[in-house]
Amino acid sequence: MEHVDVAVIGAGPAGAVAAGCLAGKGKKVVVIEKERFPRFIIGESLLPRTNDLLDKCGFHKAVEQAGFMTKGGAVFIKGDKRERFNFDERFGDGWDFAYNVPRADFDMILAQEAEKMGADIRYRVKVDNVEFHDDSATLSCSDLEANSQYSVSAKFVMDCSGYGRVLPKLLDLDMPSDLEYRESLFTHVKGDLRPEGREEGYIWIVDLPQGGWIWVIPFSNGATSVGVVAKPSVIKQAGESDDEALKTLLLQESSLKERLGNMEFVMPAIRIDGYSIGIKKLFGHRWILTGNAMEFLDPVFSSGVTLSMESAYKAQDVVARFLDGEQVDFQKEYSDYVMRGVDCFRVYINAWYENKLGWLFYSKRKPQSIKERICSVLAGYAWDENNAYAIDAASSLEAAISTIPPEYRN
Template sequence: MTTHTSERTSVDVAIIGAGPAGAVAAALLRKAGRSVLVLERQHFPRFSIGESLLPQSMAYLEEAGMLQAVVEAGFQYKNGAHFICGDKSSAFDFRDKHSPGWGTTYQVERAVFDDILIRCAAQQGADVRFGHAVRAVHTGARPLVDVIDEADRAYQIEARFVLDASGFGRVLPRLLNLEAPTGMPTRAAIFTHVQDGIPAGVTDRNKICVATHPERRDVWFWMIPLAGGRSSVGCVAEASFLEVPEAARDAKLRELIQQEPTFNRLIGNAPFLMPVRHIGGYAANVERLHGPGYALLGNAGEFLDPVFSSGVTIALRSAHLAVETLNRQLDGEEVDWSAAYDVPLRKGIDTFRAFVERWYTGALQDIIFYPEQAPSIRRMIAAVLAGYAWDESNPYVADPVRRLNALHEVCTQR
């Protein structure tokens, strides 16, 4: 039985979700002197997928005062991406890129990484409540958030603004019926962690490895080396390709890994460290990223696909842009959220979208494996793969669809 209390807490900003977007937004708001309450349904640390960060995200961790904690955590260093298709191979070093900024980052166990970030936000004065679930949000000039804790006590938060950083939980899109078609096919992923046992020097642990299936270019694998001799390993495909009973998932992933020659050689029989997990239908979109008294951050607004590890970078970029915009509004400025937040955030998302779509048609694979790459163009592609999807000095950001299509034409004229 739910216990209703008359408790009503007033804060400047209520944040739903304590993942990377919520933690960084909370820290940035605290830096500006705002009172912040973070509501998180789960308890941390908790497992999350998406271990390979992009260098662009480092700037936002630095801005939020979290960089030292992340650097000192002992995560696996990352400087690029290695793509494999049969006997073809192409490695990108993110330090050799068109855009200025960080060229290195980390491959992280998300349970540890997310816990570090939200604890940094708490140390900066954010009120973080684990085990508190949002049941309703009444939007408007002074939004009200209905919350229930694990003891079944219900209470209300009165906020000047609400940020939804609930990730795949997508709290506000569900509560406010904001969902929109994604235009992306329904794909799924099966994945686990392995004790990889790869001898030093056999593979470059400083890069994520992405390999295509020998017979299907739209099916691909990831191997993300982590600290301590572990790797995150998974396969992404159209949902029907991975549809097996839960009890058969371990065998399915093992079989798929053994079908790809490089992965079979490196980790074909490596012991799985946890049961194989499945996530499906993760592509998501909304009609708009903001409304009266609220804005959506990261995956709560839109998620494309895991192929280029863009999720955390988009989440942190959204936190940065939203807080910039919100601080102006809380200071009394008249703010156009569409112009200041929605449009600029979607610019980078649309850049990633152009790359993702062409990965699955095979066009981007033709570009990545083209043997006579011009160094300047290669650096432009590397910049986007490193997360610099908002740098419009890069032609493949300013006009990604036209530029990639033209480049593909060049790469296939043989």
């Protein structure tokens, strides 16, 4: 049987970050990925914080050279109300732009960079089972091309399998999400009439009066990602087929009708449901979970890839030090750290769906200093200890929201 230091399950952003960094530290790393890349996956609006992580991993130059659309912020729209968050007008240090990426291209670049650093990625191989022993784990894998099975022995397993959730399923770690059940319909379109100049790349998040919201994410290749997130009943009422329902919802609001009136779908609408999921714990004997293989909240603030890369970067650090014989406190150094970011976004997501965040967003009465601090979290700086709206998100937001007079709460 083949022996490696670390087996990484999945070559998405979390897997590429973990594998590239560990290989760069001289660890023998194998990545088992069931798809052939490039492959389509949703999650295309990145946050400025990902640029820090791309830098730390040595991936940024390759991403920069790919010429992805850059965005300087986000626009939230509700009827005739608009609120812009410009990343260069936010509290704290860090990046003031982020990329919008077709994930097929982005994930392939990251995986290629991880390979250049020495990670051995096996495409079209699926992890079926993992058995844990005192000082190692055995992964049973199916080679989907050769139609054969083989095993890999690893000193440590990093589960970066995203929606595959390999270890959560095998070890019974899944928990129901505390977020309501929602579904999403999305596609790519051509013919998007984009704002000109500085705001061309801005992501739009448009409220639907019947509940739910629409995203618009422009790419540099001329296509635009559009999608809706709502309760199943809202989507069902909008049309018989997925394409029809998505078109109806996309053209319902006047801001979007103007922008997308001439759009053409580049591919049929894709539906995903029940993606929000919780987790019992993030690590155990010789295993660790990162990215979507741990907890996934909701797409509204584009936090998914940021949390995946942040957790994977942190995880590879603790795993490398553990393998080097250091005493590592996985709870404090990994789990508590990662959950601080997840819990910060949870507060914002809950406040969004309770409509309270909207009161604050669209209120002209909020102080600029509050807006700058919220903007910093929306840029992915959810771990900033100097920002009360990050480290103490619940009470800070609650206090800010309580200052909005009742007549402005709609």
